[in-house]
Amino acid sequence: MSVSTPSLPPLLCMKSGKTYSLYTYKNGWNAKLGRSYRIPGSTKAVGKIKDGASLGEIVWKDDFIEQHPELNDFIAFRNGKGTIEFKQIEDTEKLISLKEALNAKRYAAGATWVFDNLIADTPLSKALKETFGTNNINKKILSLAYFLNISDSNVTSRYEVFADTHRLPWQKTMTASAICRLFQNITSDKIDQFMSKLSSFTKLRDDDNNKTEYYALDSTSISTYSQNLSKAEYGHNKDGDKTPQINVLMVVNQLTGEPVYYRTYSGNIPDMSTVNHYLNEMSRLELNNNAVLVADKGYSNIRNIHRFYQSKVSFLLNMRTSFAVCKNLFNEARIHLFDPITYDESIGNNVYTTEINWSYPINFKHNCKRTPREKELMFVHIYYSREIYNAHEKTIHSNIAKVARMLQENKPLSSESKYIKDTFLIENKDEENDVITYSTNRDALDKYLQMKGVRILVSDTVKDPIEAYKAYFDRNEVEYAFNLYKQRLSGTRMRVSSNASLEGKAFVQFIATSLAIMLRRRINNALKTSEKLKLRYDSEQIVIDKLDTIEVTKFELGSYYSEVVGPIKDLLNAMNIQIPSEEVNQEEYEEDTAADEEDLIEDEIAKTEGKSDFDILK
Numbered sequence: 001m002s003v004s005t006p007s008l009p010p011l012l013c014m015k016s017g018k019t020y021s022l023y024t025y026k027n028g029w030n031a032k033l034g035r036s037y038r039i040p041g042s043t044k045a046v047g048k049i050k051d052g053a054s055l056g057e058i059v060w061k062d063d064f065i066e067q068h069p070e071l072n073d074f075i076a077f078r079n080g081k082g083t084i085e086f087k088q089i090e091d092t093e094k095l096i097s098l099k100e101a102l103n104a105k106r107y108a109a110g111a112t113w114v115f116d117n118l119i120a121d122t123p124l125s126k127a128l129k130e131t132f133g134t135n136n137i138n139k140k141i142l143s144l145a146y147f148l149n150i151s152d153s154n155v156t157s158r159y160e161v162f163a164d165t166h167r168l169p170w171q172k173t174m175t176a177s178a179i180c181r182l183f184q185n186i187t188s189d190k191i192d193q194f195m196s197k198l199s200s201f202t203k204l205r206d207d208d209n210n211k212t213e214y215y216a217l218d219s220t221s222i223s224t225y226s227q228n229l230s231k232a233e234y235g236h237n238k239d240g241d242k243t244p245q246i247n248v249l250m251v252v253n254q255l256t257g258e259p260v261y262y263r264t265y266s267g268n269i270p271d272m273s274t275v276n277h278y279l280n281e282m283s284r285l286e287l288n289n290n291a292v293l294v295a296d297k298g299y300s301n302i303r304n305i306h307r308f309y310q311s312k313v314s315f316l317l318n319m320r321t322s323f324a325v326c327k328n329l330f331n332e333a334r335i336h337l338f339d340p341i342t343y344d345e346s347i348g349n350n351v352y353t354t355e356i357n358w359s360y361p362i363n364f365k366h367n368c369k370r371t372p373r374e375k376e377l378m379f380v381h382i383y384y385s386r387e388i389y390n391a392h393e394k395t396i397h398s399n400i401a402k403v404a405r406m407l408q409e410n411k412p413l414s415s416e417s418k419y420i421k422d423t424f425l426i427e428n429k430d431e432e433n434d435v436i437t438y439s440t441n442r443d444a445l446d447k448y449l450q451m452k453g454v455r456i457l458v459s460d461t462v463k464d465p466i467e468a469y470k471a472y473f474d475r476n477e478v479e480y481a482f483n484l485y486k487q488r489l490s491g492t493r494m495r496v497s498s499n500a501s502l503e504g505k506a507f508v509q510f511i512a513t514s515l516a517i518m519l520r521r522r523i524n525n526a527l528k529t530s531e532k533l534k535l536r537y538d539s540e541q542i543v544i545d546k547l548d549t550i551e552v553t554k555f556e557l558g559s560y561y562s563e564v565v566g567p568i569k570d571l572l573n574a575m576n577i578q579i580p581s582e583e584v585n586q587e588e589y590e591e592d593t594a595a596d597e598e599d600l601i602e603d604e605i606a607k608t609e610g611k612s613d614f615d616i617l618k
Helices: 062-067 069-073 098-103 110-119 123-132 134-150 156-163 176-185 188-207 271-285 302-311 324-337 386-408 415-424 442-449 465-474 476-487 499-529 540-547 566-574 597-608
Strands: 011-016 019-024 027-030 035-038 044-049 056-060 074-078 084-088 105-108 214-223 245-253 259-266 292-295 315-318 349-361 373-384 425-430 435-440 454-459 551-555 558-561 615-617
Touching: 044 062, 056 062, 062 069, 069 074, 105 110, 110 134, 110 499, 110 540, 123 134, 123 188, 123 499, 134 156, 134 176, 134 499, 156 176, 176 499, 188 259, 188 499, 214 465, 245 499, 259 499, 271 302, 292 465, 302 315, 302 349, 315 465, 324 349, 324 373, 324 454, 349 465, 373 465, 386 415, 386 425, 386 435, 386 442, 415 425, 415 442, 454 465, 499 540, 499 566, 540 566
Parallel strands: 214 292, 292 315
Antiparallel strands: 011 019, 011 615, 019 044, 027 035, 044 056, 056 074, 074 084, 105 551, 214 245, 245 259, 315 454, 349 373, 373 454, 425 435, 551 558
16 A cells, blocks of 8 residues: 655755754844844754665654654665665564564563663652763663672672663773773762752642651761771771771662762761751752651760751651660660550551650850750650560570689680679679689679660650650661661772772762662562562562563564563562563664753854865755
């Protein structure tokens, strides 16, 4: 059946990089000069010529085909006269040819499909595109982040092999030197722009959400042997390494796992000292100050609580029970806390909540001899776990008995055993019989066990103790993710030797860690809502390995996925992730050789001013 030849607007053909591309454009009229001119900004790429040639078959872009659907019935060629010829496609030609079938390539695609869906339309993906869209750097960053999450090897020099077998946002190969250059292009200024964009997109979404948002704050230390990194300093290493370190701080939305904030800082800065900087950053970047910031003991001291009140930032903090104020609060609540009626089965703890007025200094300059103070309401949630107390009691009793026997048998003591002896044992001398015996120092033992099994959470806004308890334990997702960061994402050692590469590599690993947290949260949320799924709590790697068995077959006309059945299909449904289509579909990633021709085209037009480099297609 004959079909009318497509009627297309005027087109330009121009070489950009190693390809020849076609562009639409609009002309205007300059009455003063009496001639037409090409309107700046009107040029748009609509297709390219195959195989980098100046003549031959044209591959149209999807949006242009949508405007001219009749192109689906024709193969278009650019001929030597600078015009387009059309050949109608017969039905038999629409089938996959033997050559195309033999040239098809299969990629592992399930895990990357899930990551694509996890970040789709999130503040993270939008901020990446806005900040790093030039030269497709955002796609390259995501491809490396996928590699760090999926691959058994986290050494970036092995990325090439991985990219050859996996469907990725940036399907082309990146050599080790190309990856190094990518790290160097991710500068501190770019990261700051990214954080600002991330904050803007996050705030826009959070403003539409009436639920309380909980942000988990945590940090980790990364050891390095390099002597050339300005941020590498000796500090309190959380793994006990006696090497210089770089600290990384991260703030995450506890419900979705999406990142809110991130920074690297010198290894000699303690956790407690970072709160004031973060509060200043919240103000500068306009982070969501309606969210409740959840932090562990490393960030919980009196001065930081003052800072939260001064900055009007809501908080939920796990307090050190060794603080005098915590011991006083516990002693006042003891009679209620040990009452069986205060036991809550949902959290396995006895729980008691009290309200106090917290006095803090006003944060402004003044001429008074005494700093003015204000008072605000604070909710104090105290929890007691008999199970945790019993475990501590059993362990210390066993250790005391063991050391006492060693002393009676005159065995040498380790440093830990000497501590047990000096702290919990009383030496009794029977001079008449020249015998030494030992008894337990009950006062020391009672003092040691006094606060075992006790947890104290304080907040300016969270009134419900059960909500506070669950919100605090959700922040452990960040701590878990940092363990993943260090164990699997090559974060235990920062394998860079220059400051130029440090920020870029740390940033890519931050993106990879964000994906890991988002995946973990989505899996856990799915487990809570689906009765079909039976997975371990720490099953992310098992899921990734299973997903990696899903393949996509790519050929000249498109791509299709292998079947998705059984538990993986149930998991994807529970995670609210669309099942990859098994039908032939349009290829998802465009393989333009020119990295960023849309950004460069107007500059090229300005240089050539429509001279011989352009051909006007009739």
